Amino acid sequence: MSTAATEPASDRAKGDRTRGDKGEVLVDVQDLKVHFPIKRGIIFDKVVGHVYAVDGVDLQIRRGETYGLVGESGCGKSTLGRAILHLEESTEGTVTFDGQSLTDLGGEDLRKRRRDLQMVFQDPMGSLDPRQSVESLLVEGMKAHGIVGDAEAAMPRLKQLLSDVGLPAAALKKYPHEFSGGQRQRIGIARALSVDPELIVADEPVSALDVSVQAQVINLLADLQEEYGLTYLVIAHDLAVVRHISDRVGVMYLGGIVEESDAADLYANPLHPYTRALLSAVPVPDPDVEDTREQILLSGDLPSPANPPSGCRFHTRCPWRQESRCDDERPQLRLVEIDGTTGSHKVACHYAEQIASGEIQPHDVETQTEDKPKELREAEGDEVADDIPFT
Amino acid sequence: MLRFIVRRLLQLVLVIFALSVLLFAWLKSLPGGTVSAMLGERATPESREALTKELGLDQPIPVQYWSFLKRAVQGDFGVSNGVQPGTPALDLLLERFPATIELSISALLVAVLLALPLGYLAARRRGGILDNVAIVGSLVGVAVPVFFLAFLLKYWFAIELGWMPVSGRQEVGNATRVTGFFVLDGLLTREWDASLDALKHLVLPAIALASIPFAMIFRITRASVLDVLDEDFVRTARSKGLTSRVIRGRHIMRNALLPVITAIGLQTGLLLGGAILTETVFNFPGIGNALSEGFTKRDYPVLQVIILAAAGVYVLVNLVVDILYAVVDPRVRTR
């Protein structure tokens, strides 16, 4: 693992920053868990259950690479992203950034460290304070980290930033609501860049955008990575986008990573049944492909993360589910050696090899309509009822 | 839901308890008070002292509170010494509260019956004449001090036209009292005259009291209907070719009423406050009237019991409203 210490801020100007080799692990996530407590109580709240939003994730992101994270809505992608940035308190596990454990960091140290880890959000409007002009939005971070003293001194840098993200300098004096969606997203990216970070976590950066604008932003992200030597964690649910942008891809299902590999490898040889289903479900703008494609239709929906299925989380929807193991033993993410895959292909399935070789055939899945445990339901009811404004 | 209710009830008890402490401490810190009020000009320092001692008012306030609390849990809130001397404060409350409830409900009925249809129509014809007139009208309703409105109403309808009585709850008569709700009593005992008479006495105060709730409910209805009109499910309903009656009732109003229900709960606070003025002006023997009288006469037992009861009722009504809300809105119901 890397041992690079934090360099002093002064010699981190663009261009001559010292980066480690590509390939060195920048972010190391070990067994990360984020469980949101579900509280209920008559006078004092007590915890009656947990939403297992992230439930034991191991993940390494190497310097300079783009790690793509896909998965269905609610599977915990955003939570994972935020937990890595220590924006969400993790329940268990460690996040090591550039050799330093973020988990132990707190207060002012953490705040200073944030300079290296930035985030780009899905909703470009919601993530920009509507009352601040672009200029103050961008200057804020720099001031917080002492990169510039005042707005005056920041000017050249601001202009540079804006031109980097493809916006004219005239944008500085404007407010977020005066921009189009794509432009706002560029502002969001410029803000992340303003403090000269090493890692950018982009949480669905293009989902809210029109296709053409989406493509512009994807290109922009790629350009910036090249220019600044950034490391990305890109979260998305659009597999095509993820494939396009990522070096490596992790597939998440219900709080855990079920498969991880190089992008090309993963798309060419999906091993986990869920990945297969996911891939087969993506519509492709090519009628020929669409007409001939085999689709694996999953039945049912993602189970509630507050009451995840035992064993393999996917077993309730898995067409390859086997009587043994799947129901009660949770598969570990493991390296698999299967012909055609690269050596770094990891998958969390007991029967990955058998499925790949066709030894196990898919079958019908009994749709289970699942119910949450009673306590949880009540807790939810309470909470909703509490939300009714009392005056 | 049951847990929710229990929880809120416990909160209610806490609120009432905290309030009773504050109230007690505050009343005790007031200058003058019971002794002055009882003895009047005739008071001499000796008589004052004797009475103070007799009533235990010379003891430290925490001691006094403790004895108050001990008695209160047994349902003894002391005896009125100004508003209706000699009557236990609780009895006074129980006797006066029905009047206020009767008045508040009438006012609320007036407000709701006017506000809902108007609110709906105004929203449907947003920007139309009706909309603008109703909006400005409702704002005027808020801007006119209640007691002034009451005076105008009395002047025109009671004195000039003579249609309604000036004040009071019922002309003197031998109406039988059953529940304390005079209109209801008349119906129960088949004393139609008494019932009608009580109703007539309610009209003007109810209108005066309704002015603010009407305005609020009207505006909330209007806003909420506007919101709902914009909702996708209304479009869905129309895309199903449903008749306008069904769309209006099942799809628009049922949803638009949700915020209105909450608003109505909050109105009870305004109603109770407004009742102080309205009841005073109309000499309507409810708790509002008793309150303002209780203040000038420094009738602390009555003040205490009424304020606590008003707060309790307010919290309770809102609890009921929340429950009602849950009944109407399945999203809030426990699954």
Added chain:
Amino acid sequence: MTPTHRDARDPGTKGPRGLGSRKKERIDELAATAGASGPVDEAGAIDDTAGVSLIASAWRRLRRSPVFLVGLAITIAFVVLAIVSSWLAPHDPGEWLLYDKVSPQSNPIPGPEPGFPLGADDKGRDLLSRLLVGSRQTLIVGVCATLFGLAGGLVLGTLAGAFSGWVDSVIMRIVDVMLSIPSLLLAFSISAVASRPSQWTLIIAIAIVQIPIFARLLRGSMLAQRSKDHVLAARALGVKKSAIVLRHMLPNSLGPVIVQATLVLATAIIDAAALSFLGLGNPDDRNPEWGQMLGRAQTYIYDHPHLAFYPAICIIIVALGFTLMGESLREALDPKSRR
């Protein structure tokens, strides 16, 4: 929060809705106005003019609303009157000029006469002057009560909204207790405490009632802001917590509070009248105030209703002005009502 219907309740979901319509508006605007051609870079053209803040754009919308303009006109007229009334008033409002003519039975309220177009009040003071100068005290009562209430509410609400946990719990429980007393009752009680009633006890009584309302309102929107992405973004950026609260959460939460404030101005004036009516107003009436004038006039309301009518009409007009303004502000700031 439950995953299933977060959307149904999350205040944040109002955002995207407003966003969508705003986006469309923007689209419309550009579609209609864009005429400039030339090379287009990927991000599209951005004109060179200075930016228009949210407030400025709200003002643009408001400028066209007749309701708002009427409200604003009334308000401005009122404030101007309050400032210049001392010079406008023909007489000193406190001087018992026609006292000689007052006799409680035959002539309790001297009628109009030359130099006294509206006549005098029960102490022979010029009614017109009192009405004019009364605007000042009325404004002071309204503004001070609102400001005090606002200040108290801001402090409590900010504390509760910024620090969750026990600070929040404690504050909100206090607020709940205060809220569970009907407001007029509370004001009534507070002004009855005052050992020495004055204008300030009146103001404080009205203000205290407003505190929990402001606090709750502010806390609500602060909480909504706390879960907003832009706050998260500021945290991610490493902005200090105090700066996040003061620069990002608070300003964005103020909208509903400000709207409420304009409405409170109206209610404060009316409440002041109500308290005066109940005999809890400012006993010193050398400096006239409309609510007090109205409250005092009830003694004469039967035979000399004009004494009540003038201040009542003034109060109604001014309260209406504030309410009209507040309501249209509320509509303008509510993204839902934009279309």
Added chain:
Amino acid sequence: AESERSDDGSGGGSGGEGGDGTFTFGAAGAPEVFDPFYASDGETFRITRQIFEGLVEVKPGSAEIGPGLATEWEPNEDGTKWTFTLRDGVTFSDGEEMNAEAICANFERMADQNETAQAGPAEYWAYSMEGFGEDSLYRSCEATDDMTVDLTIARPTSKFPALLSLSSFAMQSPKALEEGNANEVTKQGEGFSYPENAQNPVGTGPYTFEKYDTANKTVTLKRNDDYWGEKAKNAEIVFKIIPDESTRRQELEADSINGYDLPNPVDWKGLEDGGNQVEVRPAFNILYMGLNPERNEKLQDKKVREAIGLALDREGMVKAQLPEGAVAASQFMPDTVQGYNSELQPTERDVEKAKSLLKEAGAEDLELTFAYPSEVTRPYMPNPQKIHEALTNNLEEVGITVKAVTKPWNGGYLDGVDNGQFDAWLLGWTGDYDSADNFIGTFFGNLESNDFQTSATDFGEQLSQEIKEADQTVDEAERTAMYEELNKKIAEEYIPGLPISHSPPAIVVNEDVEGLVASPLTAEEFSTVTVGGK
């Protein structure tokens, strides 16, 4: 001879001489208790007065006393024992006979109060009879025969027997007293809880108690068809409790009540213009400005007190603030009271003299904390604030700096006056009965504690002594002369406070009402009243 009352009398079909009308009266407040002995306020007495009678009664339309249940009375030589001859053939409305035994039962009941009642409810006794047991003025009651009663008192006093006309000391049915456990007053919380008797008044008066509808705030009385004297003209009296003054007026204008008490002076004209009858009663009260030489030492100088008196424009204030019939006061009692000194004139305003007196006293920079009450109107003080302002203006004109203070009547004002918290204050007194002692005795009689803090002055002791002497003088003429002298001294020599004015209270009835006799003591009897000629 009479049997129990039957119910048919109430219907009014064939009732006695009277008509079957209803007289509806707007009362300003709820009655305290219907046992007048425990009551202390006018609203209660107005009701009980129709039900009960005392040994002696006030003559209608005046403050003088006349026969009541006793037809004659005679003191012994030293004025400590009074023999009353009772009226024949009087029964209580429950059928009990009114005789000497019944009278003594009443007095013994009144004298025998438990501690709780002594401290509070039996206030009138405690104050008029000067306490209970040993301290009390009352000694004993003896029924010498069936119709003769001897009352023994501790010392001679001018108050006797006038004080027996007080409504509190009216005679109640001994049976009702006993059955209703009349004396069992208990303390409950911060109030008093009254026995059943207090809800069931039984007296000998022209009316009987019918019901008190607390939920509707009305008290109904029925004509007592077995009344010994002239039967009441109205079959029924209804008291509607309407605390708000202007509402009472509106009710009257809307004809839903026939009359109400204490109309605001500013309404008098309007009421009369509307065809109502405003009966102005002779003033039996005094408004004064109290001075506190203890708190403000400058006030110990008589010159200063005199100067303040000279500064006041009583006439002007009376004209602008008080109703017609009000007069400036020259002494601490109205002219109807025996002992009033008709030679005295109200002090004329003299600014120059006031200023020079102040200068002489070295008090040019006099500062006065001058208080007035809020939340109250009194017959002698219809608008405290306005009166205060008028007087303040006067004082300021002679260079006195006035610090105006106001407190709610029950919220600290009365306390403040009692505890000597103000340099000067406004207060007054409505007489209970015709006795000079009821005025000046109340004000200055008790040296140790009185509002005027006369103990801090050089004349205080003497004044109190002189009052006592006058009070104990048995001979009426001699006593009257002493009081006249005393009034002069108070006004010219002592100047413990400044009498301001006497203000006549009024009562208003609408045009249909006839036969109302206004009483200076506001003690009207409604049995003579007819409504619409019925």
Added chain:
Amino acid sequence: MTTTTPETARRDPRGAEPLLSVRDLTVTFKRQGEDPFVAVDGLSFDVRPGQTVGLVGESGCGKSVTSLAIMGLLPDRGNTVTGSVELDGRDLLTLSNKQMRDLRGSDIGMIFQDPLSSLNPVVPIGRQVTEVLERHKGMSRKSAKPVAREMLHKVGIPDPDRRLTEYPHQLSGGMRQRALIAMALACEPRMLIADEPTTALDVTIQAQILALLRELVEEMDTALIMITHDLGVVAGLCDEVNVLYGGRLVERGDRHPLFHDPHHPYTGGLLSSVPSLEGDAAERLNPVPGSVADNLPWTSSCAFAPRCSNAIERCREETPAAVASGDRVLRCFNPLGGQASPAESEEDRR
């Protein structure tokens, strides 16, 4: 079945008479203090029974407005609709409100984008389905219930009996969308309009819904208008594709020719903006520059010209007209590949 292969040989509906034919549909919105805004501008297309016609384009190009105009669901005031929308030869735009109400739900059904907000939150699912049947089939609530149950079953909602009494929030996103479809299909309309029916759903659920739609169209011979901005969805589902830009049709064609050989630069731009699952991932995307926000009105030029890489002088001076050649319609002066004949301008046509 979990694994499906779409039938390669789809029935070709093109011979049939059009069920719905939209001609010159123009929708103009009045705006306070501004020029009126033309949201849909002279749009024409046909839909035949059993045919799926796609409307694609970026946000704001007028897709939803078109569908609402067909349904007669545009706001009561503030807009004018011209042209004609004929269903079976009856012009829907001239029908009275009452006639339209009879038609909606029975002859034309519609599915909306956001399944949660499109369902009434306080009315049980079952009731929302039965009310259509009551309204159009004259059934009683009771007799409608089994039909509704059947409907829910048909759209693949498991345990339909229980779901009948449940409320929308108790269903998952996919199930809500199915319920919405069940409602639209309850009276077996001949015409179905789906406005972005899968945008709010996850890909796996989207696949389920699309499969369902496909099945229904084939089974019931329904005509389907599919509105979406997802070119992938169009490629898999539609027979004919209409590409909209700024309220106008810019290109129409059957899906194979259109996707393989887009003529209009906008269509081409859209296709090249989409990252693909195949091919070289490292390749840069070729997006259409700018955003829709920059479009020009169509009055004096091609609205796409400012963003068009192929734009020539003429594009900025004249408005191109839509020219049909065979099954293709194109509105462009300088199409991609250059082989097609340049379009005439609108002036020329007049």
